[in-house]
Amino acid sequence: MSTGLQDTLRLSKQLLLSGSVGFPDAAMRFLLALNTAEVEAWMHLALVARLMKEDHTAARFARFVLNRDSKHAQAKQMLQATKDAGPSLDARSTPQGRYLLIRAWNAGFWSDVDHVLGCLLLASLTNRTPVIHWGPDSRYGGTPERSAWDNFFEPVSTLTVHDLAAQKLACFPPKWNHENISGPSINRFNGKHSRTSYLSLLNRPEPVVVADFFVPLAGVFFYLRPDHPDFDSHPQTILRRTLIEQVRPLPQHRAAAAEFTGRHFGNGPVLAVHVRGTDKTDEDPTANEWNQRFTMIADQSLKNGLVKSLFLMTDTAAAQDKWRKLFGDALICSPAQVSQGTTALHFTPGLDGAALGREILVDSLIATHADRFVGMASSNVARMISLLKPWAPDTIGLLGEDVLNMPNPMLSDPRIAFAGRNEPE
Structure with a gap:
């Protein structure tokens, strides 16, 4: 095993022990895309899913490990732990009034749209209503009052960020609240609650979760449940359909x-x-x-x-x-x-x-x-x-x-600083 691979697995393990999932998720999916270290990668992803209270997915990933190494002790323990955990209170089963606020990724135009596509699948997975606000941090004409999305595309829902703010709903990550969710970017890359992984938004009890860091559709796809209509689809198929059906140019x-x-x-x-x-x-x-x-x-x-x-x-x-x-x-x-x-x-x-x-x-x-x-x-x-x-x-x-x-572990790698800024160079 190469030194670079050993370092990646070591860092992933350290971050998982601290409860951080962004880098382990992206790095392990990257290894799988390279057909490298499959046993370790699936085991780390099972641990990620377990941390995010996705026991169904954790068990599925553990079975992938056992398919490759039938004696893998940690995978066996994971299967037993998810079995013993029993049914959990799934935040997604709560009544409506749950929203995913999709903020601008603040990159190239179609890169920002790519972020939206990932968020739309995430909204479907978590049973949340998507609300897009490309505000003052958008490079394409947004303000706190008006979403730049509306310059180009039809709305994906009937609600705006101002409808959410008016209800004074609790938000996650906690750097956001009803007074600032329409305003400038806060700690996107550096500082408290920066680089918030889409996985952290899966099972939150707050009525509003805010996606201000890139959400990869292919990543969300990994965590779809068997009862999701796209579970047996291909990420590229979902990407195309979502683009055609929900991203409608004016x-x-x-x-x-x-x-x-x-x-x-x-x-x-x-x-x-x-x-x-x-x-x-x-x-x-x-x-x-x-x-x-x-x-x-x-x-x-x-x-x-x-x-x-x-x-x-x-x-x-x-x-x-x-x-x-x-x-x-x-x-x-x-x-x-x-x-x-x-x-x-x-x-x-x-x-x-x-x-x-x-x-x-x-x-x-x-x-x-x-x-x-x-x-x-x-x-x-x-x-x-x-x-x-x-x-x-x-x-x-x-x-x-x-x-x-391909997954991009660099974005979530804590060893990589972004020049002391909250936007990448």
Whole structure:
């Protein structure tokens, strides 16, 4: 067993003993995704579930351990403990009047939506009404009074954060209360009650639980009970269905996309290409390699007559200039803002966040009108475009490592500080 793996398991065990579950959950799911240390990973996840009063799930995970090691003493003890515990008072069985307040994740536009998708499954699992408030910590035009979500999408419920505040309901984590739940971020990454795991929200008695730290849908999926309608589904299937059914763009944004494609997509088949520059080249060292590959795919598609036009989505002026020189009149670009440097637009001070969000959304909808699409698997934009439309397998390509479907232990790793800030660098 490698030193790194030993350190991960040791830290996970220490945190579990202290009652902290965020890192053990993400780290063990990461190991399982790598098909590494399966016995230890499932045992740690069983301990996580037990701590969160999810005895059904703890027993299920313990059985996974015993399937791999029939003599595993700790797994046998877990099965006995969950059996002896008997039926527990499940907070989910209490009457209605239970809410999940979904705050902004404060990242890229589609990353924030990805957080919402995880929260919507969590709301279903915990029998809570979802209430979205992308407030002043949203990068897309939110204020304490108005949710930025309403700039882009239809509501997911009839309630607002102000309806919850007016009832003066108890909240969890306790850094939140009826007076501040619509306001700025509090200790998202550092300080008391920071990096609150979605698992901590599963069986809380408080009427309002607040999700201000990233909630991965694939993580929530691990803890679904057998009686949940999505128990036998695949996370990607749930993700697509939730996106289509519950994240509904406002009619004016759909109309804007249709109007643009009506004017520009009439010359024959179109290949939509998403090219990320700015900070993505720091996040993903292979980004430049894939961006170069996209130009080759576009060139070949035009020469082979597979498409007649190219729709380029990008956040950087340098990419636009390069593609115009390469493809001339075959290139189609929307009037969306682009960065003149290496700072991502959503991190650029002084921009109109609501306008930026609309441009990202409309460009993504435009891309779904294309006949083909290519993008990076590590980009939330490309990932969401791949989900927004039932593309035929031979018409879409997400290239590179699919890191977005991998658990991210780094976010919850207590050894990693975030520069003394409450937002990541």
